[in-house]
Amino acid sequence: MTITMSSQNFQHHDHSSYFASITKDIEAHLKQSIIVKPPFTVYEPMYNLAFTTPPTSAPLLCVAACELVGGHRRQAVAAASSLHLMHVASFTHEHLPLTDRSNPNPMIHHAYNPNIELLIPDAIVPFGCELLTRLDNPIEDDHADRVLKVIVEITRAFGSQGIIDGQFHEKVVNRSNGEEENNNADWIDYTCRKKEGKLYACAATCGAILGGANEEEEEKLSKFGLYVGMIQGYSKIGRGKEEERLKRVEELTKLAIKELEHFKGRRVEEISSIILGP
Secondary structure (H helix, E strand, C coil), X not given: CCCCCCCCCCCCCCCHHHHHHHHHHHHHHHHHHCCCCCCHHHHHHHHHHHHHCCCCCHHXXXXXXXXXXXXXXXXXXXXXXXXXXXXXXXXXXXXXXXXXXXXXXXXXCCXXXXXXXXXXXXXXXXXXXXXXXXXXXXXXXXXXHHHHHHXXXXXXXXXXXXXXXXXXXXXXXXXXXXXXXXXXXXXXXXXXXXXXXXXXHHHHHHHHHHCCCCHHHHHHHHHHHHHHHHXXXXXXXXXXXXXHHHHHHHHHHHHHXXXXXXXXXXXXXXXXXXXXXX
16 A cells, blocks of 8 residues: 655655664664574574564564654664564564464465574564663663663553454454455554554653753653554555554644644654654
8 A cells, every 4th residue: 555645744854864873773773682502403593583584664663763862872772772672573473374263374484494583583673672681771760770671661562452352353253244244444553552552652652851951851752653664554455445544544644744833943753754664
C-alpha cells in the first residue's frame, strides 16, 4: 500500500542523513555489545540475526524523541539497541517456518534450523534488557530510575498486553474466521495498535524518559509513537478496502502531528519526518 499525505500542516523534508547517523550509532553499539564468543552455538546466530533481520524505524524514533526533549544521543542509543534486539526476537518467532499455519507469513530466508530460530530469540530478550543495565551516567541523579522505567516500558510493549497479544490475535483470526474477518476494519486497527503501535509508542516513551522529559511530554510522545506505529502497520497490510485504509492513515497522521504541537519552537522536523519513514 502506498501512503500519501494531504494534511496541510505536514511537510516532509529529507532528513535521511539524520536518521542514517542514528542508524550508524546503533549498529556500532550492537557490534560492540554482541561479541561472537563461546558458546558459538548461541552467540554466532544471535549476532547474525541481529544484523540480518529486516529493521524497524522504532529505534530511530527512540533517539529522536530523546534529542527532541533536550537529551543527548548517547543517553538513548543503548535503549534503541535494546528495542532493535526485542524486535529481532519478535520477528524471528513470528516467522518460524511452521507448516500448520493456514495463512503463513511471507517466505523469508532462514539461515538456521527452526530449533535455533525458536530458542535464540529467548536468549536475545534478556540480553536486550542487559544492555540497559550496563548504562552508567553519574551526572544524572535519577538515572537508575529512568533505566528501570525504560525496562518496564519495553517488557510491557513486547509482553502479553502488547505485541504478543497482537500476534496471537492475528493468528487466531487467521485460523478461525478466514478472509472476511481479515478484512474487518476493527480487526485491522486492533492488530496495528497492538503490534506496530505498541512498539513505536514504547520507543518514543523510552527516548523521552531518558532525555529527561516531564510527564506531559512523555504522554505526548507516547501518543505520537502510537499513531506513527499504526501508520506503519497499515502500510504493511495488503488486505481490506484501500479507500478505508487510506482514510484511516490520514486520520492517524493528523493525530500524530497534533501531538507534536506541544513541542512548537523545538526541532520537530526530524521526528515528524518519521511519519512517512526515515
